[in-house]
Amino acid sequence: xxxxxxxxxxxxxxxxxxxxxxxxxxxxxxxxxxxxxxxxxxxxxxxxxxxxxxxxxxxxxxxxxxxxxxxxxxxxxxxxxxxxxxxxxxxxxxxxxxxxxxxxxxxxxxxxxxxxxxxxxxxxxxxxxxxxxxxxxxxxxxxxxxxxxxxxxxxxxxxxxxxxxxxxxxxxxxxxxxxxxxxxxxxxxxxxxxxxxxxxxxxxxxxxxxxxxxxxxxxxxxxxxxxxxxxxxxxxxxxxxxxxxxxxxxxxxxxxxxxxxxxxxxxxxxxxxxxxxxxxxxxxxxxxxxxxxxxxxxxxxxxxxxxxxxxxxxxxxxxxxxxxxxxxxxxxxxxxxxxxxxxxxxxxxxxxxxxxxxxxxxxxxxxxxxxxxxxxxxxxxxxxxxxxxxxxxxxxxxxxxxxxxxxxxxxxxxxxxxxxxxxxxxxxxxxxxxxxxxxxxxxxxxxxxxxxxxxxxxxxxxxxxxxxxxxxxxxxxxxxxxxxxxxxxxxxxxxxxxxxxxxxxxxxxxxxxxxxxxxxxxxxxxxxxxxxxxxxxxxxxxxxxxxxxxxxxxxxxx
Amino acid sequence: xxxxxxxxxxxxxxxxxxxxxxxxxxxxxxxxxxxxxxxxxxxxxxxxxxxxxxxxxxxxxxxxxxxxxxxxxxxxxxxxxxxxxxxxxxxxxxxxxxxxxxxxxxxxxxxxxxxxxxxxxxxxxxxxxxxxxxxxxxxxxxxxxxxxxxxxxxxxxxxxxxxxxxxxxxxxxxxxxxxxxxxxxxxxxxxxxxxxxxxxxxxxxxxxxxxxxxxxxxxxxxxxxxxxxxxxxxxxxxxxxxxxxxxxxxxxxxxxxxxxxxxxxxxxxxxxxxxxxxxxxxxxxxxxxxxxxxxxxxxxxxxxxxxxxxx
Numbered sequence: 001x002x003x004x005x006x007x008x009x010x011x012x013x014x015x016x017x018x019x020x021x022x023x024x025x026x027x028x029x030x031x032x033x034x035x036x037x038x039x040x041x042x043x044x045x046x047x048x049x050x051x052x053x054x055x056x057x058x059x060x061x062x063x064x065x066x067x068x069x070x071x072x073x074x075x076x077x078x079x080x081x082x083x084x085x086x087x088x089x090x091x092x093x094x095x096x097x098x099x100x101x102x103x104x105x106x107x108x109x110x111x112x113x114x115x116x117x118x119x120x121x122x123x124x125x126x127x128x129x130x131x132x133x134x135x136x137x138x139x140x141x142x143x144x145x146x147x148x149x150x151x152x153x154x155x156x157x158x159x160x161x162x163x164x165x166x167x168x169x170x171x172x173x174x175x176x177x178x179x180x181x182x183x184x185x186x187x188x189x190x191x192x193x194x195x196x197x198x199x200x201x202x203x204x205x206x207x208x209x210x211x212x213x214x215x216x217x218x219x220x221x222x223x224x225x226x227x228x229x230x231x232x233x234x235x236x237x238x239x240x241x242x243x244x245x246x247x248x249x250x251x252x253x254x255x256x257x258x259x260x261x262x263x264x265x266x267x268x269x270x271x272x273x274x275x276x277x278x279x280x281x282x283x284x285x286x287x288x289x290x291x292x293x294x295x296x297x298x299x300x301x302x303x304x305x306x307x308x309x310x311x312x313x314x315x316x317x318x319x320x321x322x323x324x325x326x327x328x329x330x331x332x333x334x335x336x337x338x339x340x341x342x343x344x345x346x347x348x349x350x351x352x353x354x355x356x357x358x359x360x361x362x363x364x365x366x367x368x369x370x371x372x373x374x375x376x377x378x379x380x381x382x383x384x385x386x387x388x389x390x391x392x393x394x395x396x397x398x399x400x401x402x403x404x405x406x407x408x409x410x411x412x413x414x415x416x417x418x419x420x421x422x423x424x425x426x427x428x429x430x431x432x433x434x435x436x437x438x439x440x441x442x443x444x445x446x447x448x449x450x451x452x453x454x455x456x457x458x459x460x461x462x463x464x465x466x467x468x469x470x471x472x473x474x475x476x477x478x479x480x481x482x483x484x485x486x487x488x489x490x491x492x493x494x495x496x497x498x499x500x501x502x503x504x505x506x507x508x509x510x511x512x513x514x515x516x517x518x519x520x521x522x523x524x525x526x527x528x529x530x531x532x533x534x535x536x537x538x539x540x541x542x543x544x545x546x547x548x549x550x551x552x553x554x555x556x557x558x
Numbered sequence: 559x560x561x562x563x564x565x566x567x568x569x570x571x572x573x574x575x576x577x578x579x580x581x582x583x584x585x586x587x588x589x590x591x592x593x594x595x596x597x598x599x600x601x602x603x604x605x606x607x608x609x610x611x612x613x614x615x616x617x618x619x620x621x622x623x624x625x626x627x628x629x630x631x632x633x634x635x636x637x638x639x640x641x642x643x644x645x646x647x648x649x650x651x652x653x654x655x656x657x658x659x660x661x662x663x664x665x666x667x668x669x670x671x672x673x674x675x676x677x678x679x680x681x682x683x684x685x686x687x688x689x690x691x692x693x694x695x696x697x698x699x700x701x702x703x704x705x706x707x708x709x710x711x712x713x714x715x716x717x718x719x720x721x722x723x724x725x726x727x728x729x730x731x732x733x734x735x736x737x738x739x740x741x742x743x744x745x746x747x748x749x750x751x752x753x754x755x756x757x758x759x760x761x762x763x764x765x766x767x768x769x770x771x772x773x774x775x776x777x778x779x780x781x782x783x784x785x786x787x788x789x790x791x792x793x794x795x796x797x798x799x800x801x802x803x804x805x806x807x808x809x810x811x812x813x814x815x816x817x818x819x820x821x822x823x824x825x826x827x828x829x830x831x832x833x834x835x836x837x838x839x840x841x842x843x844x845x846x847x848x849x850x851x852x853x854x855x856x857x858x859x860x861x862x863x864x865x866x867x868x869x
Contacts, residue, residue, distance in 0.1 A: 004869065152823065159606035173826030178607040265707055269696065327697030330717060331805040332689075508821045512630055515808035524719065 044239035050459075062187065062216045065195035070203035072098050073207055073419030077479045078465065082486050083207055083227030083388050085352070087479045090442035099148045099200070100536030101407030102137025106386035107137075110518045112143040113156070113215075113390075113458045114150030120454045128452035129420065135425065138411055142454055158182060163396040166406060166459055169220060170391045173503050181217040183394040184404055187218045193392030197405075198412035204463060207388040210496050215300035220392035221411050226351045228482050229386035230280060230487065230496055238268070247441060250377035251285055251315060258324035261345040269303055271346040272326035272338050274316060274521050279303075280348060282312035282319075284381035285371045291492035292549060300493070300549045304544065305534055309371055310527060313520055320521045330518055346370065351390075352464055354478070358471045359446075369481045383485035386493050393459045411460035418465045421425050426461075431454055497556075499548035505541045559569035600832035620793075620833035633809065634817035641813060642791045644723055649730050650787060653738030654780065658772065660739060661746050674734025684797040687733050691725070692716055716802070727796060741783065745776040781858050789846035792838045814838060 067081075077087030090405035123129040123141075133140055143164065145153045151171020157163055163182060172178050188194065195202045201221060208222035239246045244260035246251060252310065255503075258270035271277050283290070288308035294300050303309045321326065326333065326344060339347035340362055349357070357367065372381040393411065398404050428435040428444040434452065435444035466475040494502070516533050519525040569576070600620055602613040625632055656676065663669040679687070693699050695715045705712045715721055753771045762770065796815040803811045812820075814834065822831025846861070853860035 042793075111706075155606040155826075159609060161609070171607070174605055174607070177605070181607050267703060327702070327714075328692065328699075328805065330807075331692055331696060333800065500804070504826065507824045508827070511820055512808070518804075519807045519809065522807075 001406045040067035046535045054309075057150045062213065062218070063192035064206050064209045064213070065204075065218070066192045066193050066202060067206045068196060068199070070199050070417050071096065072096075072417050073091040075465070076181065077476065078484070079463070079465075080483070081205065083205060083385075084482045085226060085466055087475045088419070089467075089472045089475070090183075090469075091424070091444060091467070092419050093273055093437070093442065095419065095421040095424045097219075098416055099413050099421060099422050101237045102135060104406060104412045105137030105490050106138040107138055108141060109407065109410060110143070111166035111168075111459060112145065112164050113168040113455065114170070115144035115455055115458070116147055118451065119144050119215060120452055126452045126454075128449075129432060129454060130457075131425070131430065132454075132456070133337065135164075135422070138410065140410075140456075142456070143245060144454065152547045153295055162403065165396055165398070166411070167394050167396060168391055168458055169394050174500075175503070176214040176498055177526070179214045179217075179394065182396060183219050184217060184397055185217045186212075186221075186395065186408070189404065189408055190218050190221075191346070198408055200207065200412045200415040200462070201408070201460070202239075203417055204415065205388060211387045211389045213496075214498075215390040219253070220394040221408075221415075221460050222389035222392050223458055225386060225388060226275075226464050226482070227385050227388045230348045230350050230384075230483060231282070231354065231368040231478070232372070233338070233339065233347045233349055233357070233443050234370045234383040235342060235365065237364055237366040238342060238345055239368070240366075247370065247373075250372050251373075251375035253377075254281070254285070254373065255315075255319065258319055259322060262322075262324045264323060264327075265475050265554045267343055269344055270319075270324040272329045272333050272335055273348065274325045274329050275318055275518060276348050277319070277325075277346070278517070280384060281372045282316045283309055285375040286315070287374065287381065289493070290384035290490045293490070294493040294549075294553060298548045298550055300553065302546070304517075304537070304540075308503035308528065313517065313530065314527060317521050317523060321523060330522070340365065341393040349426055350456060351450040352466060353470055354474075358468050359476060369477055370480055371481065371485070380484070381491040385486065385489040385491045387491075388446060390458065390461075414456050414460040415462050416460040418467065423462055426456060427453075431460040438469065441469040445469070493553070494549050497544050497549050499552065501548055509537055509541045574712045597832055597836050599829055600836045602829055604769075604832070605826040616829065619869075620829040621837070623830055624834070624837060625814070630808075630812065630821075631817065633816050634812045637811070638792055638813040638815075641723055641726065644665055644727055645730060645794065646787060646791075648727055649735070650784065652735045652778075654742055656735055657739040657746060658744035658768065660743065661772075673736070673739075676739065678736070679733045680737035680823060682733065684795075685731075687729055688798065688801045692730060698847060704778055717805035719806050720800075722806040722810040725806075725815075726802065729798060742776055745779040746772060749775040778859055781853055782861050785846055785849040785853060785861050788849045789842040791845060792841055 073092050074087070075086035078084075079086035080257065080285075120129070121128060123133070129140075141164075151169070154169070154172055158178065167183070169175070169179075179354055190198070190201065202225060204222060207227060208224060209218070212218050212220040212222050234246060237244060239261060244257050244263055248254040248257045250479045262269050283303060286308040288303045288306045289301060290302050290303060292302050293458060300362070326338065335344070335347060336342040336357075340357060340360070342365075357365070371383075373379070374381050395407050398407070413422060414426065416426065424444065428446065429450055429452065431437060431444070433447070435446050437443075438445045466478050468475045468478075491503045513533055516529060520527065521531055563571075594611065599610060599613065601615060601617060602610070603616045603619075604610065604613045609725055610816075638809055660669055660672060663672065682690075695701060695713070697712075697714060697717060702712050702714075704710070715725060718834065749772060753775075754767050757767045757771055792814055794813050794815070796819065800816050803816060818831045818834050821827055822834070848864070850860040854863065
């Protein structure tokens with residue numbers, strides 16, 4: 001039963017987190033199907049589940065914010081409604097301002113977010129931040145916590161009743177309840193055409209907004225991520241040098257590829273991330289669902305339960321046994337450094353994080369993109385897709401509607417799209433300070449001063465684009481890769497559903513499985529142990545989660 | 559005739575001393591005792607957005623995990639106990655031996671140099687220590703890379719679940735054995751030199767001095783530290799183990815502290831975490847009190863003695 005007939009459409013009506021499983025009040029939700037690119041918000045969805053389209057609004061009558069592309073510049077490579085990012089070969093010069101004046105009217109706005117990498121200097125020693133405050137017309141105070149600690153900090157702040165105005169939300173349990181208790185319901189401001197008051201928020205593809213809905217209300221704005229969350233980069237230079245096949249066509253060829261590029265004596269391995277290879281390559285090759293999949297009858301199955309995943313697990317264990325993974329893979333290793341240094345040949349990188357590798361211009365490094373094939377050689381495997389958001393940003397309950405509007409204006413400013421003068425400042429800073437202009441590339445090039453920029457894009461940001469000055473060919477390749485992968489991709493069908501059991505017990509239920517999975521890959525346990533663990537998992541909560549997802553799913557997507 | 563000193567008189571007599579102690583008392587109350595009240599969430603379904611007061615009571619539900627034979631919990635408990643007793647058996651005596659060795663060094667300069675070198679690892683955080691071990695002994699570490707390139711014998715130390723306890727025990731020894739000598743050295747330095755001379759006069763050699771003078775002199779300290787160690791028997795160090803769970807797998811490496819973190823904090827099951835933490839504290843207290851009683855039975859002072867005992 002498992003693994004067959006999973007719907008693979010990604011933009012469709014009704015994937016909305018609800019409280020059905022919570023037994024809370026009437027939920028009736030309907031989000032519009034996907035992303036109209038015609039500016040009406042009503043979709044001409046490119047679903048393969050065509051019969052779903054057209055039933056429009058239902059039940060509680062929630063309209064997702066209307067999509068209206070902000071016409072700032074014309075892209076060199078077109079985006080798509082399903083989430084293929086636009087591509088650009090140069091930055092407009094001079095970049096024209098696209099927002100009106102400062103969105104704020106004085107006063108203090110506080111915010112907290114989870115930051116990656118070094119924390120920028122504080123506002124007193126940070127001209128960029130001072131400039132940002134001037135542009136925003138407020139004193140923006142941002143508390144940045146390392147991503148790994150953010151959940152703990154946010155929980156503490158919530159418990160202490162000390163939330164700032166703008167809060168990046170992740171790592172909190174019982175989100176629907178938390179949202180209702182602590183944050184502004186933004187539905188009346190943003191639903192339907194309401195969002196058109198904030199043109200840069202209206203410029204965010206509809207798919208991302210679905211992640212901001214709880215109990216059929218909009219509670220947040222969605223900073224953008226690529227819908228195809230992860231891409232597999234390869235070291236083409238090494239692959240060519242070793243005479244390996246850069247695009248294996250089936251499971252056996254991938255196995256050979258891994259063997260061909262591995263040379264332990266030279267400290268070179270196919271990968272140092274066996275769990276990722278298992279979940280994102282082998283799982284796709286054997287066509288198991290991505291996390292939770294739903295079949296046409298509304299029955300949910302987790303990828304771990306499927307025969308297909310079992311086959312992928314067995315396959316990955318054979319890969320491990322063949323020695324193609326870095327022997328310290330299960331320790332703490334720096335995957336990116338391994339890839340850049342040629343210790344590994346395959347590397348999966350989220351969003352457009354590949355850009356950081358290109359920007360380093362490492363001598364000799366030539367990157368390719370690998371598309372996992374179907375195990376039996378039947379063309380490319382179906383890629384796993386995300387929600388199109390990089391977490392979400394909510395607004396703490398405020399004293400007045402004016403204040404909420406002002407904060408939305410501010411978020412709108414932060415979401416100024418590629419090509420605008422605002423985007424240039426938010427992403428690159430001031431010319432000749434944080435970046436210099438490169439005439440040949442027709443692009444800004446960051447200077448060392450750019451450590452002053454604070455990652456406000458985690459609060460709100462423009463849709464992702466492919467823009468790789470000096471590497472236009474790679475932009476094209478990436479654009480093509482996304483264009484091919486997204487239409488047939490598979491999504492976690494539970495991504496927008498809420499199950500209380502999942503919320504409370506997911507980590508305790510899945511952690512033993514993940515541990516066992518790693519042990520099986522390393523040959524310490526067998527697939528029989530896996531079968532037994534799956535039985536336990538079902539009995540101790542897996543089936544309960546399934547049931548709750550099925551109920552929630554039935555509510556919204558009959 | 560002496561009249562008994564009343565409580566009030568004693569208070570008046572000691573008022574300045576008490577005043578001096580006041581800041582410390584306030585500090586302890588505020589930062590040790592008040593937060594203890596938070597343990598009440600062990601009996602609640604605590605949700606941060608509701609706060610401690612608003613979260614619903616659930617009775618002993620959070621404690622169920624201790625008794626319902628959850629295999630993951632049992633595994634964590636047994637790993638904790640095994641690691642703890644291995645460490646008491648192998649780690650605890652080492653600082654004593656080291657202190658005795660150092661004490662026998664004659665040159666003050668060499669002694670001080672050796673001490674400094676031995677103390678140093680204590681000041682490294684576990685992250686650094688674990689990284690050092692991984693870079694030296696890891697499968698792609700210094701040794702194994704060299705061995706692979708020279709067709710030499712390779713050792714899979716990090717990542718072998720069977721060696722996990724040996725690995726973390728040797729790390730603890732490497733890091734803290736030197737630091738642990740401080741208290742013993744202090745105790746040894748207080749031994750009356752005349753005693754050593756008496757042994758020498760009686761014709762006793764170095765071993766006899768050790769056996770009949772030094773060891774009896776530091777015995778109270780050894781017992782005191784052993785009792786305190788018993789109180790920690792359910793705590794075997796979070797960071798060190800958490801950092802190395804990946805390669806070794808949970809079966810071998812999950813201990814109570816990591817279990818509480820992985821299940822409770824990561825999964826948002828705060829109540830369960832608090833319950834396990836509370837029981838851990840209780841068991842620790844009982845062990846310390848019990849060990850102290852046993853020490854008294856054997857005529858030792860233990861960590862404290864009640865007013866009645868000391869009379």
